[in-house]
Amino acid sequence: MTILTKSFEIFCGTGGVGKTTLATSRALCLAQKGHKVLLVTIDPARRLKDLLGLSESSIGEVTPVKVKNISLDALLMSPEKTIQRMSQKYQTPDLASNRIVKILSKPYGGMNEILSLVEVQMQFETGHYEVIVLDTPPGSHFLDFLEGIGKIRSFFDQSFVEIFSYIGSKTAKASKKMFGLGLINKVISGGMKKLLSYLQKVTDAKFIEDFIEAVQIIYQSKDAFMKGLALQDRLKSRTECNWFLVTSVEQGKAAEAVEMKSHATHFIHQDHYLVLNKCLEEEMKDWFPTESNLSKLKVSLEEREKNLKLRLKKDFTTILEFPEIMSKDPLDHVELLTQSWKKYVS
Amino acid sequence: MTLTPRRLYIFTGKGGVGKTTLSKAFVRHLKNLNHEAIYLTFKNQSLSENHVEKNSSLETHGIREVYLDLEECAKGYIERRLNSSMIAGWIVKTPFFRALVNMIPGFNYLIYLGKILEMGKDNPNLIVILDAPASGHALTMVESTTNFQHIFESGVIFEDTHKMLSRLNDPNYTKIHVVSLASQMSWQEAIELKSGIEQRSPVEVSITVNNCLWPLVEQNLSDLPPGLKLKALNEKELLQDHAPEMLCVLPHSLESFSQGIEMDLVGSLSKLI
Numbered sequence: 008m009t010i011l012t013k014s015f016e017i018f019c020g021t022g023g024v025g026k027t028t029l030a031t032s033r034a035l036c037l038a039q040k041g042h043k044v045l046l047v048t049i050d051p052a053r054r055l056k057d058l059l060g061l062s063e064s065s066i067g068e069v070t071p072v073k074v075k076n077i078s079l080d081a082l083l084m085s086p087e088k089t090i091q092r093m094s095q096k097y098q099t100p101d102l103a104s105n106r107i108v109k110i111l112s113k114p115y116g117g118m119n120e121i122l123s124l125v126e127v128q129m130q131f132e133t134g135h136y137e138v139i140v141l142d143t144p145p146g147s148h149f150l151d152f153l154e155g156i157g158k159i160r161s162f163f164d165q166s167f168v169e170i171f172s173y174i175g176s177k178t179a180k181a182s183k184k185m186f187g188l189g190l191i192n193k194v195i196s197g198g199m200k201k202l203l204s205y206l207q208k209v210t211d212a213k214f215i216e217d218f219i220e221a222v223q224i225i226y227q228s229k230d231a232f233m234k235g236l237a238l239q240d241r242l243k244s245r246t247e248c249n250w251f252l253v254t255s256v257e258q259g260k261a262a263e264a265v266e267m268k269s270h271a272t273h274f275i276h277q278d279h280y281l282v283l284n285k286c287l288e289e290e291m292k293d294w295f296p297t298e299s300n301l302s303k304l305k306v307s308l309e310e311r312e313k314n315l316k317l318r319l320k321k322d323f324t325t326i327l328e329f330p331e332i333m334s335k336d337p338l339d340h341v342e343l344l345t346q347s348w349k350k351y352v353s
Numbered sequence: 354m355t356l357t358p359r360r361l362y363i364f365t366g367k368g369g370v371g372k373t374t375l376s377k378a379f380v381r382h383l384k385n386l387n388h389e390a391i392y393l394t395f396k397n398q399s400l401s402e403n404h405v406e407k408n409s410s411l412e413t414h415g416i417r418e419v420y421l422d423l424e425e426c427a428k429g430y431i432e433r434r435l436n437s438s439m440i441a442g443w444i445v446k447t448p449f450f451r452a453l454v455n456m457i458p459g460f461n462y463l464i465y466l467g468k469i470l471e472m473g474k475d476n477p478n479l480i481v482i483l484d485a486p487a488s489g490h491a492l493t494m495v496e497s498t499t500n501f502q503h504i505f506e507s508g509v510i511f512e513d514t515h516k517m518l519s520r521l522n523d524p525n526y527t528k529i530h531v532v533s534l535a536s537q538m539s540w541q542e543a544i545e546l547k548s549g550i551e552q553r554s555p556v557e558v559s560i561t562v563n564n565c566l567w568p569l570v571e572q573n574l575s576d577l578p579p580g581l582k583l584k585a586l587n588e589k590e591l592l593q594d595h596a597p598e599m600l601c602v603l604p605h606s607l608e609s610f611s612q613g614i615e616m617d618l619v620g621s622l623s624k625l626i
């Protein structure tokens with residue numbers, strides 16, 4: 008089977024399944040075929056970071072890396088750096104100037120997925136790359152990533168505009184600049200007013216003030232976020248994007264992959280791939296132990312893998328199997344998996 | 354002398370290390386010692402539109418499993434604070450509130466932990482075994498202390514949060530088990546997670562290594578296929594090098610289904626109390 012190379016290749020999955028290693032080896036495989044590749048990764052294990060030569064100083068910067076004579080660019084996401092790049096490119100305010108925005112853009116904060124979309128869009132616009140491989144944050148963070156689109160929308164939806172108008176005098180000037188007089192004089196629906204008064208009951212006034220400032224700052228970056236949003240259509244498109252949903256035999260839970268799919272189907276097109284990592288079937292196919300404990304071991308390993316595959320086949324038409332790599336050296340992992348990807352590349 | 358168990362045990366670690374099975378086996382172990390223990394996990398990580406789920410609880414093979422729903426827990430908290438179920442129901446449905454909870458890192462965990470601590474207050478004998486999501490999240494959970502002190506500087510939420518976190522960070526109340534496999538990669542991550550948590554909380558953190566081929570196959574090493582043999586030998590090396598840092602080492606179960614694996618583990622968990 009051949010998987011056509013697309014402009015965007017997205018890897019999703021829960022933590023611990025080897026998603027980052029698989030994304031890295033896919034990127035290397037494509038680079039070896041002569042494509043100009045950028046690998047964007049969120050949170051690689053330290054050993055993989057070392058392997059790619061991504062030191063502390065290169066976090067958040069596009070860095071040329073070379074693995075076994077294959078060259079590609081890699082970017083280890085840093086929300087702060089993305090925000091800086093955004094403000095340079097789009098003349099948006101420095102998001103980090105507000106304490107709440109600063110916390111929202113911490114790793115694992117709710118801004119991460121949005122920022123990674125914006126980052127991929129900015130990198131795509133440079134025109135340097137034929138393929139951008141994106142390794143998304145783990146777990147249900149992936150679902151957040153998809154919902155990130157919704158989050159951007161909900162951030163800029165009417166209720167947020169209403170916050171500015173509600174606060175009135177304090178922010179009137181700023182709001183005027185942003186929305187014009189019409190909005191400020193607009194009759195505010197009772198909802199937002201009530202909600203803020205409840206919020207004030209349980210927090211302090213300072214929080215409300217800072218929160219509104221945070222919303223304003225983010226609102227001023229609207230255009231940049233909307234550009235990231237435009238990326239959505241490309242990612243949805245069959246001709247522009249490949250989606251890889253990654254799980255592992257170790258994981259043993261079909262439920263999570265199936266759940267991932269059900270969350271994703273409204274977003275991704277039909278020809279996505281389930282990647283099943285750490286398979287032992289090949290390893291065990293010529294092994295016929297006679298000793299009782301060993302044959303029990305074989306049965307237990309085999310059964311677990313077989314049951315998982317049976318379950319997955321009900322929900323996924325294309326399952327790509329990758330073997331478990333036993334070596335201690337992360338370089339071996341990446342090299343052998345790069346080799347495994349080759350059979351899927353034309 | 355019998356040890357008095359803590360009130361809350363958190364099992365954390367990367368996916369595929371066996372947290373769920375181990376948590377359930379630990380509940381069973383505590384039940385065998387006549388403690389009132391329950392298995393608890395979270396249904397969802399964020400608030401979503403058109404939400405219909407509720408907290409649920411079921412009894413499987415003699416242990417109680419509780420699945421918490423974020424929206425219902427949030428609603429419960431607001432209800433207690435504002436004394437109105439109607440207003441609480443409305444607030445959790447607003448896009449504004451949804452965005453707030455989904456965007457602030459750790460807010461979801463704070464809501465869940467609030468519910469868990471309240472359950473513990475309502476029933477002083479209850480021991481909660483929490484099957485927590487993958488490791489990055491566990492750090493967010495612990496880190497939420499500082500985040501919240503920075504976000505809410507005073508007010509009711511601040512005071513509630515403060516009270517809650519001081520209980521959560523009490524080593525007599527909470528204990529954290531990081532679960533790892535006997536591979537270099539998994540071990541490295543477990544060590545990083547442990548030290549990450551220890552930097553942020555005084556709670557005791559121990560590492561349990563699960564699903565080990567070594568020393569199970571020690572006698573039959575030469576009969577293994579080459580890959581599995583290498584895996585077993587790597588495990589041997591890791592287990593020897595880091596033995597003092599491991600609280601508990603559990604063998605690979607020869608059972609094929611989770612129920613059997615769980616039963617297999619029950620007898621080996623006394624160190625985890």
